[in-house]
Amino acid sequence: MITQLHEGNIEEILDLEKGSFIPQLQAEKSTILKRLGLGHSILGNYEGNDLVAMVSYLYTNFNPRDPSTFPKTHKDFSLQPIPENPNAVVIISLGIKPERRARGLAQELLKAVGEEAKKHGCLYGVADGRCPSYNGSPQEDIKQNPEFKNIIGQYLNKGIVPSQEDFLKDPLLAFYHRTSGCGFLDVIPDFFPEDEPSGGLRVILYKYLDKIISLSKEWSILARIMYGQEYIEQLADFLIQSGVETVLECGCGDGYISKGLAERGLKVTALDSDPEMVYLAFNNSVHPNVDYKLMNWLDLDKLAEKFDCVICRGNSISSVSSWGKEEEYNPNIARERIKKSIGVFFRRLKDNGMLYVDTTKESLDIDAIRKLGVDIAETGGGIEFEVKREDFHLKGKIEHDLARRTRRTYGRGTLEGEEFSVSSTSYLMTPGELEGIIRSHNPSEIWIPNLPHERYYHVICAMK
Numbered sequence: 001m002i003t004q005l006h007e008g009n010i011e012e013i014l015d016l017e018k019g020s021f022i023p024q025l026q027a028e029k030s031t032i033l034k035r036l037g038l039g040h041s042i043l044g045n046y047e048g049n050d051l052v053a054m055v056s057y058l059y060t061n062f063n064p065r066d067p068s069t070f071p072k073t074h075k076d077f078s079l080q081p082i083p084e085n086p087n088a089v090v091i092i093s094l095g096i097k098p099e100r101r102a103r104g105l106a107q108e109l110l111k112a113v114g115e116e117a118k119k120h121g122c123l124y125g126v127a128d129g130r131c132p133s134y135n136g137s138p139q140e141d142i143k144q145n146p147e148f149k150n151i152i153g154q155y156l157n158k159g160i161v162p163s164q165e166d167f168l169k170d171p172l173l174a175f176y177h178r179t180s181g182c183g184f185l186d187v188i189p190d191f192f193p194e195d196e197p198s199g200g201l202r203v204i205l206y207k208y209l210d211k212i213i214s215l216s217k218e219w220s221i222l223a224r225i226m227y228g229q230e231y232i233e234q235l236a237d238f239l240i241q242s243g244v245e246t247v248l249e250c251g252c253g254d255g256y257i258s259k260g261l262a263e264r265g266l267k268v269t270a271l272d273s274d275p276e277m278v279y280l281a282f283n284n285s286v287h288p289n290v291d292y293k294l295m296n297w298l299d300l301d302k303l304a305e306k307f308d309c310v311i312c313r314g315n316s317i318s319s320v321s322s323w324g325k326e327e328e329y330n331p332n333i334a335r336e337r338i339k340k341s342i343g344v345f346f347r348r349l350k351d352n353g354m355l356y357v358d359t360t361k362e363s364l365d366i367d368a369i370r371k372l373g374v375d376i377a378e379t380g381g382g383i384e385f386e387v388k389r390e391d392f393h394l395k396g397k398i399e400h401d402l403a404r405r406t407r408r409t410y411g412r413g414t415l416e417g418e419e420f421s422v423s424s425t426s427y428l429m430t431p432g433e434l435e436g437i438i439r440s441h442n443p444s445e446i447w448i449p450n451l452p453h454e455r456y457y458h459v460i461c462a463m464k
């Protein structure tokens with residue numbers, strides 16, 4: 001039976017703390033009472049009269065796009081006051097009696113917390129994940145994993161971002177992922193110095209609690225409708241025939257294209273700066289040949305590796321400064337960042353490596369797009385479109401304002417019966433402008449590849 005625990009349950013709570021955590025991680029009575037006094041909650045799971053599992057949590061405001069706003073120490077993290085309109089539930093601790101582990105109790109409790117949190121209007125679940133294989137923990141029968149320690153060290157010292165799979169090398173982080181489906185957002189050093197097995201550091205875990213009806217979720221559905229398998233097939237053939245074996249996809253979105261390339265034998269590193277996109281990719285587009293990283297491509301100089309090909313497609317480069325952050329759109333900043341991005345991409349290429357970038361086509365092949373099941377019509381200054389599927393309906397408009405260099409998309413629709421609206425603004429870049437920026441980096445060759453199944457974008461390739 002799952003039930004809320006109160007001050008009156010304090011002795012049982014303390015017993016379970018002792019039974020489930022190593023001594024340096026056990027919260028003291030005064031701390032637990034302080035947390036309850038702050039309005040934090042504890043859900044307990046009873047077998048008969050026996051408290052066998054419990055989860056402590058609180059509500060807060062959290063911005064997955066800006067992990068720097070996350071508390072810097074476990075003390076600040078676990079003693080947060082509750083704001084008026086929280087958007088996230090924070091899991092402070094999850095304790096299970098050792099002899100009752102591996103019976104789904106953790107999943108049951110986390111599910112109950114998720115339901116509770118949704119009633120409070122929360123969108124995200126967040127937690128600070130331990131990673132005891134960093135130093136090893138004999139008490140927990142966990143060996144040190146030098147590879148994992150090295151990956152975290154490279155991130156903290158050199159900024160080399162771990163892939164989502166890298167985090168799973170730690171058995172406890174892998175357990176958190178298995179039980180909750182969480183992704184990994186950031187690593188905070190010196191978060192909990194007493195946690196020697198984890199090297200004092202913590203990994204921020206995050207999860208979307210509900211159906212996500214946002215720009216990224218909408219894009220993830222649309223990409224599967226808009227890009228036929230023929231395009232992915234053709235793109236993979238083109239790359240393989242060009243001698244490409246390793247690909248870096250910048251702005252990989254939900255991983256639809258990266259996974260398609262990996263399935264055809266290419267080795268892909270796929271990154272995106274939007275936590276929601278990486279979350280969707282990590283959960284929906286997993287393939288052993290793809291490494292997903294939550295990373296801004298403007299930071300790519302921190303990566304040591306070089307690739308046979310860098311791809312930035314789906315008009316991603318034009319959204320460099322504005323994906324999901326319309327209020328921040330400014331054409332001058334966007335233009336500068338696009339120029340910077342092309343430079344960064346070239347530096348990630350091996351000698352004779354190939355850059356593949358696109359921008360919107362100046363005129364669309366309407367008939368070919370209709371064949372993919374997208375109803376589309378060009379109107380003065382824009383494009384109207386409608387997509388209808390069993391569980392998904394979207395009707396919208398794309399407007400081009402060449403003078404202001406602005407491309408604005410907006411639409412309304414329903415996803416599984418729920419209404420939503422979306423809008424996005426990005427830089428409107430002509431193929432000529434993109435070509436000029438690429439040429440300014442003195443490529444040895446520049447050309448437009450023959451990809452008839454690419455219905456939407458004007459692709460330019462260049463050789464380093």
Ligand SMILES: C[S@@+](CC[C@H](N)C(=O)[O-])C[C@H]1O[C@@H](n2cnc3c(N)ncnc32)[C@H](O)[C@@H]1O
Pocket residue numbers: 219223250251252253254257271272273274277295296297298312313314315316317319320321322323
């Ligand atoms: C229009 S979507 C395209 C996604 C995917 N490439 C496709 O073809 O479906 C643009 C993507 O670029 C990502 N993006 C924009 N600027 C970025 C940056 N500086 N670093 C990494 N990703 C970025 C966005 O988060 C978004 O997922």
